Amino acid sequence: MNDHSRRDALKCLGLGTGTLFTLSSGIFGAVDLAQAATHKDIGTPLFVQISDSHIGFNKDANPDVIGTLNRSIDVVNALPRKPAFAIHTGDVTHLSRAEEFDTAAQLMKRLQVSELHVVPGEHDVTDGPGVEFFNRFGKASNNRGYYSFAANGVHFVALVNVMDFKAGGLGALGDDQMAWLKDNLTNVPNSQPVVVFAHMPLWNIYEPWGWGTAESAQIAQLLKRFGSVTVLNGHIHQIVQKVEGNITFHTARSTAYPQPQAGVGSGPGPLKVPAGELGAMLGITDVTIHRARKPVLADITLT
Amino acid sequence: MKTRFFALPLLALLTAAPAFADASVTIKNFDYSPMDVTIKAGETVTWKNLDGEPHTVVSVDGAFRSKALDENDSFLFKFEKPGTYKYICSIHPQMKATITVQ
Numbered sequence: 001m002n003d004h005s006r007r008d009a010l011k012c013l014g015l016g017t018g019t020l021f022t023l024s025s026g027i028f029g030a031v032d033l034a035q036a037a038t039h040k041d042i043g044t045p046l047f048v049q050i051s052d053s054h055i056g057f058n059k060d061a062n063p064d065v066i067g068t069l070n071r072s073i074d075v076v077n078a079l080p081r082k083p084a085f086a087i088h089t090g091d092v093t094h095l096s097r098a099e100e101f102d103t104a105a106q107l108m109k110r111l112q113v114s115e116l117h118v119v120p121g122e123h124d125v126t127d128g129p130g131v132e133f134f135n136r137f138g139k140a141s142n143n144r145g146y147y148s149f150a151a152n153g154v155h156f157v158a159l160v161n162v163m164d165f166k167a168g169g170l171g172a173l174g175d176d177q178m179a180w181l182k183d184n185l186t187n188v189p190n191s192q193p194v195v196v197f198a199h200m201p202l203w204n205i206y207e208p209w210g211w212g213t214a215e216s217a218q219i220a221q222l223l224k225r226f227g228s229v230t231v232l233n234g235h236i237h238q239i240v241q242k243v244e245g246n247i248t249f250h251t252a253r254s255t256a257y258p259q260p261q262a263g264v265g266s267g268p269g270p271l272k273v274p275a276g277e278l279g280a281m282l283g284i285t286d287v288t289i290h291r292a293r294k295p296v297l298a299d300i301t302l303t
Numbered sequence: 304m305k306t307r308f309f310a311l312p313l314l315a316l317l318t319a320a321p322a323f324a325d326a327s328v329t330i331k332n333f334d335y336s337p338m339d340v341t342i343k344a345g346e347t348v349t350w351k352n353l354d355g356e357p358h359t360v361v362s363v364d365g366a367f368r369s370k371a372l373d374e375n376d377s378f379l380f381k382f383e384k385p386g387t388y389k390y391i392c393s394i395h396p397q398m399k400a401t402i403t404v405q
Contacts (some may be wrong), residue, residue, distance in 0.1 A: 059355045095357055096373040122394045125373035129389070169397030210397045267333030269356035269393065275393055 045083045046152055048076050048113070048262060049197075051234030051253035055104040056094035061257035061270035062278065065094075069107050072255045077112045086113045089234035089252060090121030090162065090199030092133070101132050119200040120145060121235060122162040123170075130163065144229065146177050148184050155188045157181065159198040161213045169210030171200035178215055185222055191226040200235045203249045204241060206262035211236055223247055237266070324349035328371070328400070330358045333394060335400035343405050347381045358398065363389040365403075 055070045062068060076086065088108070093100035101124075108116060119136040120130055134143050141147035145160035158167045159181065161171035173181065188194065197204065202219055204212030213219065223229045229247040237259035242249040258278075325346035331353040340348060350360045352372040360369040360378050361364050366388055369378035382388070382404040393397040 061304075095373060123357070123371070126357075126393060128361075128368060128393075165391070165393065167397035169391075169395065206395060210395065267354075267356070269333070269354060 008025040021224065033244045034148065045079070045081045046154065047085045047087055048079075048083045049087050049089060049232055049252050050108075050255060051089040051252040052121065052237055052256055053088070053104060054094040054254065054256035056097060056100035056108070057256055057270070059270055061272045066103065066107065067258040069104070069255045070110075073110050077110065083113060085115035087158075087197055087232075088116065088118040089197055089232060090119050090122070091123040091234060091254075092118060093124055096124055096130070098132050101136055105136055115283050117149070117156075117244075118156055119158050119160055119197060119199055120162055125262055132174065144238065146173075146180060152209070154193045154195055157184060157194065157196045159196060159202070161198045161200045165210075169209060169215045170204070170212045171198075171210065172214040173219075173297040178218065181219070182222060188226070190225050191227055192228075194223065194230055195230045196223065198231040199233060201233045201240075201251060202231050203251070204238065204250075205240055209268045211262065211263065214225075220244065220247065231284055236262075238273075310371055313341070323347075327351065329353055330398075333358075333395055333398055338400040340401070341403040341405060342382060344383060344385050345402075347371060347379060348402055349379045351375065351377045357394060358392045359394055361391055361393045364389060367394075370374065 005258065048056060049073060052068075053067050053072075053116065055069065076083070079273075086108075092104045109229045117140065119135070120133045124130060124133040130145075132235055134145070138145070140149075141158070145163070146158055148155065148157045152157065159173060161173055164172045164174040164177075185194075196213045196219075198213070201211050201216075202213045203216050206212070222229070224247065227246055231247060232252065234252045236251050237254040237257065238251065238261065239253060240251045258273065259268050260271050314332060326340045326342050326352045328340060328348060330350060333356075334371070334399065335350070342348060345388060348371065350372070355374050357371045357373050357376075358365050359371055360380075361366045362368060367390070368378075369381045371394065372378055382402065387405045388402040388404065390402065
């Protein structure tokens with residue numbers, strides 16, 4: 001298959017909503033999935049990020065969230081160079097229902113990756129303790145939710161910021177998890193790349209809608225000594241990025257439906273767009289980094 | 304004997320539950336309306352979500368907690384003890400309101 005036909009084949013898959021992260025010179029890049037097929041220099045594939053699949057959602061903004069998750073999985077599976085694993089940054093389900101989790105788990109079995117790391121979104125733990133979520137995804141963290149692991153010389157940290165809300169509505173890690181995070185990072189050398197992911201933004205994007213984390217300043221303080229830090233989240237169903245020192249903050253799109261920009265409308269609910277525009281709203285915005293030690297950010301939509 | 308001891312009060316509670324609410328709160332556009340409701344001890348409040356986005360009704364001090372309420376779903380709670388009950392939506396914790404029980 002030549003480059004052109006592969007690109008067309010990926011385009012035909014439609015709403016591919018994932019981001020391929022690669023490691024190049026120790027700096028991360030998020031590469032548009034459709035472009036990854038044709039890219040000559042994208043480093044070593046590490047993982048893909050999927051987010052906010054909201055299985056169980058059935059309103060006008062997208063009556064077929066199963067279909068769009070399936071198409072996203074198709075895009076991941078069609079990658080010419082396979083990522084080692086996938087992360088799902090939460091809101092796997094819409095209403096925390098057992099049958100929604102069952103459907104999502106069944107769908108994600110098709111992901112051709114060796115591991116799937118999942119952190120909960122607030123939609124996954126509406127019962128409080130998150131029984132259904134932890135029954136399925138709690139093993140990696142010993143049912144705590146937050147944990148770390150290493151892959152390809154990269155230190156990964158999965159955090160939970162949706163189970164300890166503070167007044168005002170920001171997400172929060174809570175004292176125990178903050179203490180754990182500090183301890184966890186202690187022995188990681190400055191030169192080791194670090195990836196941190198959670199559901200809600202770990203940086204404050206728009207506080208009136210709770211788009212942030214109460215301990216964001218302390219978290220940034222813990223991370224600033226590292227030469228390469230990538231902080232990922234979902235929750236806001238759109239791309240927002242920020243680079244602060246060596247830390248790149250990057251939000252993911254949803255596989256289900258878009259949300260309004262910060263402060264537009266009455267609240268962060270599903271955004272209904274004309275059917276022909278949904279693809280562009282779910283399309284990919286990516287960060288690409290190659291040989292240079294500085295990240296290069298690029299927004300790309302699929303349609 | 305133990306089983307019977309626990310079963311009896313539960314039965315009494317079920318039969319005593321009112322078929323109507325003494326006060327109602329609607330959830331629309333990411334707000335509880337009205338945001339402040341005052342009732343008497345023993346009265347019942349019902350919440351109904353009119354948003355396409357799910358919401359919950361979660362007491363800050365743990366006194367009550369709804370499941371995720373999808374559009375047009377309702378939650379009902381009977382307040383037995385006087386007090387001020389602050390609650391939030393656990394999905395959108397910027398949403399806050401209060402029930403005062405006299």
